[in-house]
Amino acid sequence: MDLIGQSYITSMKKKQDLRFINIITTVKSTIIKHDMIRLGDRIVVGVSGGPDSMCLLHVLYNLREHFHFELIAAHFEHGLRPGEDEKETEFVSSFVKGLRIPFEYQRPVRDIKNGQGSLEERARLARYAFLEEVRKRYNAHKIALGHNMNDQAETVIMRLLRGSGISGLKGIPPVRDGVIIRPIIGLRRDDVLYYLQKRGLQYMKDSSNADETFLRNRIRHKLIPILKQYQPNVISILSRTSEIIGMEDDFMEVRAREWVDTNVLFKDGIIGLPIHPFKGLHTALKNRVIRYLLKKRMGHLRRISYEHINAIIDMIHGKRPNMEAHLPYNIVVRKVYNWLLFDEKKELEDFYYEIPGHGKYYLDAINSWIIVEQVNSVNETDKEGVIFLDADMIEFPVVIRNMRAGDRIALWGMDGHKKIKDIFIDMKIPLDVRRAIPILENKGLPIYLWYINKMDNRYKVRSKSNNILKIGLRMEKTPLWEHIYKEASHAIG
Amino acid sequence: MDLIGQSYITSMKKKQDLRFINIITTVKSTIIKHDMIRLGDRIVVGVSGGPDSMCLLHVLYNLREHFHFELIAAHFEHGLRPGEDEKETEFVSSFVKGLRIPFEYQRPVRDIKNGQGSLEERARLARYAFLEEVRKRYNAHKIALGHNMNDQAETVIMRLLRGSGISGLKGIPPVRDGVIIRPIIGLRRDDVLYYLQKRGLQYMKDSSNADETFLRNRIRHKLIPILKQYQPNVISILSRTSEIIGMEDDFMEVRAREWVDTNVLFKDGIIGLPIHPFKGLHTALKNRVIRYLLKKRMGHLRRISYEHINAIIDMIHGKRPNMEAHLPYNIVVRKVYNWLLFDEKKELEDFYYEIPGHGKYYLDAINSWIIVEQVNSVNETDKEGVIFLDADMIEFPVVIRNMRAGDRIALWGMDGHKKIKDIFIDMKIPLDVRRAIPILENKGLPIYLWYINKMDNRYKVRSKSNNILKIGLRMEKTPLWEHIYKEASHAIG
Structure with a gap:
């Protein structure tokens, strides 16, 4: 097989095929610029059999001694086009055999036709999982993929039209997580075809076209030709722009992360942002910090808009x-005095605890302690959450539980009973909070609602009461909460 | 005249004309968000008579009590379309008269048809100069212009296609220099037309169309409708994107400026960047710092590409x-050991000095001192720029000058003379440097070339020489240069 090597490049120089030489030089400088390959790297190349991956494999094969790395070719069969798929695998396999490098391929273990998300997305995930699996099996360092500059420009346009903001405009990263590398991201599609033609290499109709979305195809075949009428260099200009944006995006991310690392508290999945130092930040950094924390809390930023931020x-x-602000995916952002807390809206399970008598009991559903004791007098200085009852009216076990449909309670100065649901509605308490409010039940009837402090008038301590029962409810605080509530209570004075 | 006021808005609310209310609300929040107007501001509104500026004037007129500001309407007549121009002025004038606010207009003092740059650019500059002149005359604080969200989106696309990088993508600033404000930048063009229609307001075919470039018109009428097929919200998405980019661009600029302020030396128009601290910067900030310094040195960044940076x-x-790197507009960037100097390539005048005898003389053309003295011996430790000659061969006055066509010199070990031009060519000395090299002339003939250290062999001090003449050439250093050369000589060791 006729392969490119130093001697080949020299002979091409004589023929003045500068374009071909430029293609090799571009790949080389892309590799150097982004520090894609290090001495002794073992690289898994994803080869679909289409022009991009064939060009990638061939260029890398011929640069392997220049950069001192080893290659493994890996082909993923989607199993979406019976007949065609197998032909493709056969084509790639026989080509790789000629290069005498390891070849791995896989038919999807599970049918990717069914499952969550779009077919394209599932196919992509399965492909990446396969490549990562091959990388681990070979103890390899990198996975090389064949995205080119046109893919880059198309991605930028697609994201620009989608309104993905700066993080979208940076496009496809040349290197991701130090593992995924894209050595031909600096080549235009026509460079790739020119390379293949000059080397007499064959390729299959790029199977990745199959999992391209309709939008990308329209952008590639319709919109980009139109944009070229306005700017013939649109592909390289978009690619260049995305490179600069990528650089600056990284800088902003670094600054945001630095600020978060020295200012923000993390505990038990809750994030605490101190408001005072935050206010001093540059607007651009404020946006970045909030986005960064939301991403940290949610794991992604899907459905988060500029308006949310x-x-x-x-x-x-x-x-x-x-x-508080309620965001998608059940995220709640609460302002608690000088702190902003990023937390999850928790769907509380129903809870029901029987309290047998005096003592201290832990209620895990609401992460709280309940303390029941006999006292001699009503201590007015006692804290919130502590109630005093006429002990003679109480029969143990009492129950601590959350609301049920039809619950009623007799309140001070009212004849008859009032629906607890109506109390909640009157007080504008949101649905999810209602379920978290502990109710004290005695002899099968609700007699006290914590937090909103409503008590059945018959149980109140009066001058004639002989025995007083003190029941305190105290939330178990994590150190983060302790810290924040200390500040909050200080603020309240 | 029927004008919008609080009562009007209330009545519209009853009619559920939410779109109209939203238009007012959008302008209000744009003003607040960008802190465009302060209590007691006096604002000059540029009114062309087209829909945007008519809408702007009318909205501001009706918000003037809400925000407590005064208005002056100013109309600039380009004088490019005889007949039509005067009609427009008449239209604007009679409308403004109805509002009972001051009205200013001007026909161009000088014919803007002729001059440097494009006609559009000249018209724009003349218009801005007129508005600024009115602002000063009225002691006003702001100039309000009628750019809308479509103008913004068109600008972003135009610059994206031009490859202007991030600073271009940020588009039209809502506020520039605290003086130019654009209160309707948040309105789409169809909002503007809707507003005018609802208020029964007339307008002229926007005269600004006349100074729109062909490219902008094509983008407006052809490309944007195509992009809308891909993304119906393309106008607001581009506007939003440019807002975020503008914010982040500002952040990057602030960081770059901060770094420059504490690290870079400025002296006599030369900029000295210390290389060691620079190397530690994030790539994105490196780019910004270089761009910032080039802009500082050149006053603009025209013709500066990403490749230059x-x-x-x-x-x-x-x-x-x-x-050294040679940039457009005669800018030279020199690396001198640990410093990077941004300077201008100076076209040196011819110079010619007669040195009458011993003594110290200042040669202002080359900013240097020449010291001529009789010495007893050749001191080998003497510095560069110092030469020793056989004094008996010298006849005063000697001459210090730069090269002339046809200059020849007799060198060591050579028979006959060699053309100085050929010496320069052999040594690959660039043309502009050649003209700066001082030549020592004796009895009408060049006998020594400084810097490149070439001497006519006959003048050298020999064992038989009775008298020795020492001539030293020393460049007068500015403090910046002193500093840098001290480091440089330290580096040479």
């Missing part, structure tokens, strides 16, 4: 000390 | 201690 920043700057 | 950064990181 702005609402949170407005909340921080607003005068109201206690507010 | 990269070349400079590569030069900094390269191993060669002394290099």
